[in-house]
Amino acid sequence: MKISKIAITTATTAALALGLAACGSGESATEPQAGATASGTGPKFAGQKLTVWRLGAPNEVFEKYMTDLNTKFTQTTGATVDLQWIPWPDAQNKWTTALASGEGPDVTEFGNDQVAAWVAQDALTDITDVVKSTPDFQQIPQNLWSYETIDGKIYAVPWGGGTRAVLYRKDWFEELGISEPKNWDELRAAAKKIVDEKGSDVDGFAFNGGSDANMSLSPFVWSAGGDFAAFEGGKWVGKLTQPGFKEGFQFYTDLVAKDGVSGKSRLTLNSVDISQRFAAEKVGMYVTGGWDIATIEEQSKGKVDAAKMGFFSLPAKDGSGPAPAFQGGNDIAVWKDTDAPELAAEYVKLAAGKEFGGRYAKENGLLPLYPEALAEYANDPAQKAFADTFAVAKGFPADSNWAEANDTKAVLQNAARAVIGGDKDIDTALADANKELEDILNQQ
Amino acid sequence: MAQTPTIARGGNSSAPARGPRNRAARTRRLSPRAIPYLLLVPCLLVIAALLLYPLVQMLQMSFQEVGLRQFRARNPLPAEFVGVDNFRQVLESELFWTSLRNTVLFALVAVTMTLVFGTLVGLLMHKLGPKMSIFVVVGTMAAWAVPPTAQAIIWKWQFDADAGIVNWALNLLPDWLSQAVFGRADWTGQPWLNDTLSIYFVLVVAVVWASFPFIAVSVLAGLKSIPSELYEAARVDGAGAVRTFWKITFPLLRPVFAVLVVLSMIWDFKVFTQLFLLAGGTNMPRDAFNLSVWSYVEAFNPPADMGLGAAIAIVLTVILLLITSVYVRQIVKSEDVR
Incomplete structure (x- = not known):
């Protein structure tokens, strides 16, 4: 705890000393000092900031989920999160602007049917290695990765299955x-x-x-x-x-x-x-x-x-x-223009992992992708309409x-x-x- | 009266004198001939940076394949030169002809109505007493000062199918009258912003509403400059209001009208904000596109094709330049004759 505080202070001082570098969210993420000071002893990414885009309109339930997730993320990595809510119908335009201006998110939520179109625009990072090396993700059934896999490479992680x-x-x-x-x-x-x-x-x-x-x-x-x-x-x-x-x-x-x-x-x-x-x-x-x-x-x-x-x-x-x-669903992906792909991958691992991935689906009214959680769902009368429909989804x-x-x-x-x-x-x-x-x- | 001849005359008469005077002044101080140009330099630089550079860039883009991959801020791909391919696509598209039709017809109707209505209001303000005149000027200028976005929202609400005042008012009409004039008595839930024709009807109302005050005030300013003796003479000769207008007011205000027509034409040709918002953004019926909206949709709607968007914008600009130059030439010619 103490060490991480020192690390944060050091990083902040360093960033302040460097002047404007700390202002841009992207710039500070590349600070080498932050990682170096704390390596091995504390949070690796202390002092860095990650911009995360969530899609949809924020409400109490989602806000609480994001606060819990981001607090956990800051605890484990030391990096802070700048959370932004993007309404679904605006998402396409926001991604376009993000690519054109270079001022985009580091991590963004995605509609799974949109992944292919944006991979074609070279907007997402190939995270095949991250996915293969994360044990949690290996528990998500293989047939649920079809939207995310393009030419054998994985560009996004399924977060919650959605049907209407x-x-x-x-x-x-x-x-x-x-x-x-x-x-x-x-x-x-x-x-x-x-x-x-x-x-x-x-x-x-x-x-x-x-x-x-x-x-x-x-x-x-x-x-x-x-x-x-x-x-x-x-x-x-x-x-x-x-x-x-x-x-x-x-x-x-x-x-x-x-x-x-x-x-x-x-x-x-x-x-x-x-x-x-x-x-x-x-x-x-x-x-x-x-x-x-x-x-x-x-x-x-x-x-x-x-x-x-x-x-x-x-x-x-x-x-x-x-x-x-x-048969839709929401994904979480690493933006191609991010300055901190490693940190962004950490965020994806935490958010779509078993604990927060399961909560995400449940609290968003989506279907969980982890088999055990889905089995629980079928018995819940409130979710029955979705579970029934999901069985015949196309x-x-x-x-x-x-x-x-x-x-x-x-x-x-x-x-x-x-x-x-x-x-x-x-x-x-x-x-x-x-x-x-x-x-x-x-x-x- | 027009400025062009004055400038031309000034330039011609001074040309022979330039040589010797320049030679004498060169060693000591700037030639007085150069000073006006020097003073113009900062202004020209600003214009070049803010107006010419974007124009040149757009021209360049219209000959290239430019999408998000080329346009992105980081790791862009080089834009590929595709010749006139974008222009070929524009001319081959069905949307070109519908958008062109919408653009031109809308401009014709809107410009005519703006000018007629604006002139009438200008004449009215001239006739009114000082207090009433100021009241009308302030009232109409308020409409002119409303930003385009707000104009669109205001009129969208007036024409709202369920809560709009237009349907409400039409429903208040006696049934037989409504039946006789419109062929229907019930206006409840009548959608105004679905079909191209009714979208453009609302658009004309919104645009004319916001642009006639400028015409009215300009005409009023012109009227103030006409000596009242002319009108007295006309009255003595027994000319009515219409005859007075066509024989005295209109000929004397011709240059004012010329400028107003050109300005209105430019504004109405490139109307974008009001149409975009009234008709429902990029999801509007494609049959209702005008050239500006079509250009925007191609350029920025994913998958963005900025080359094609730029080509449409160039076509729009060229059409506008052609029409305006023909019109201006005609004005200048008739000026010369007089």
Whole structure:
């Protein structure tokens, strides 16, 4: 303890003596003195500072988790952590700015489906050796590393498995005598009832047409037997014109166009916008993950509390069980431009290790990746919707260009808007989207 | 009246005198001819650093393949020269024609409406008594002073489908009237920011609202300079208000209008902030892109293609320069004739 204090003081003095060097978070991390003074006897990285980006909106639960994690990190390494929260929909732009300016994080959280696109931009550090030499990480089942492994190299560590289910107003369902929908007809009927009873500015089942629209659309098309694209004969072939996809897409767009259970003026909202409307008591159901409960509770200042919210798995069309949902998850990765790759790797090891990795999943409403913790989960009624859905989860086309089709070019969001607005009939819209999707996925 | 002839005349008349006087002065002090240029140097340096350098860099980028890998601050890859490939991509894209159409039509409508409305308000302010005139000037200038971001937010709320005052007001209309004029009586939840046409309708309202005060005040300043005898004479001759405007006010204020048209055209051609915010950012319907928004989306939305973005910006600039220069030439010509 005493020695570490001395080490910190020494390092601070040295840094101050060097003047401005201590101001930039990046610069001070490279200070050689800090490591040298304390080597062997105390924290190796005393006096250094690590910038960590967490994605999402901070709330009490997450803040507490991060405080615990960062305190532990400072205890073991001596380095301090500069924590920054980045809203999910802003993440792509923030990473772009970080690369362009060189002022980025050292460690950042990542959506696992985005890893490939950013490895293509040379944004992440290859941490294969770190992963192979960390015993905890070797316990994470091999099939969960597919998004993170590109050309045999590992660029990120899975932090929590996420799938999505339908978040609904439990109290409204009770009040209006609605039971959890078991098929699409019941879902539509429940949504209509909410709109009828709660007012036309309330969305019974909110249409997501924002950057993460496909998270909401995909269960419908997968459940009807459709898919986005398949890799056939060395190239991507779009499947948007297949009957299964069309059926799911039709139901999803009809929610707005025909059934009127989601407002026509709200075609560009993403799940964060919708959660804000949910907190303002303007939404009955929408597709999202478990993390939204704590945020909504806080945003509504307790008016919409946890007791008023519940999750159910989006049902298959014919009621044969849960519809497949996006098998997503969050990762943690080391930013390529970091000045302290070694320290950053230490952070990843601690955060995604058994103790904090398990807590991360549990407290974020995600599924843990460590087998024992997952086994515990299946018995928890609050998590049942996710555990059930996870069993039938599916992924989007595994290609580094998918992110471009998914949110930058917003291929399906635009198609849905054209159909809802009556500018195109569904067949034309999907044929156009299919061609665009193929062009994007097959570009070099 | 115009400045160009004055400058040209000054330059021509002095040219022959320069030689001898310079030779005499060189040894002792700076030539008085050089002093104006010397005084201009700091200003030119600032312009070069702040305006020309970015322009040149953009021009250079438009001929290169520049993405994040080339642009990143650390360990960048060298940018590859791709010739006119970016421009070919721009011209081949369907988005080019929709954005060009949106840009040009919007500028035409917005410039016309801004000028007509601004002139009318200017004439009104001229007619008003001093107190009322100041009241109107301050009131309209407040709208002009609103930053573009705030303008967009203000109008986005007015046109909000559920809570907006526009739908509320339209619902207050008697049903038969609304039915007769718009073909519908119920405006509840009417979305204004979904289709290209209605997005641009809102955009025109927002832009005209914010830019007519400048026109009005400029026209007012011009009107103050017109001798009142001319109007008295017109009144004696029995000319009405419209005739007076076209025969006296308009010809005398022609140079003012010329400048105002050019300025408005430049502003409205490159409108970005209001459209971007009104229509929902990069996730707006692509059919509603104008050239500025399209350039931004290509350049900065991941995967960033700054070369293509720069090429679009160059195309926009060239179109704007062409239109303005043609217009300015015409003005200058008609000035010369007079």
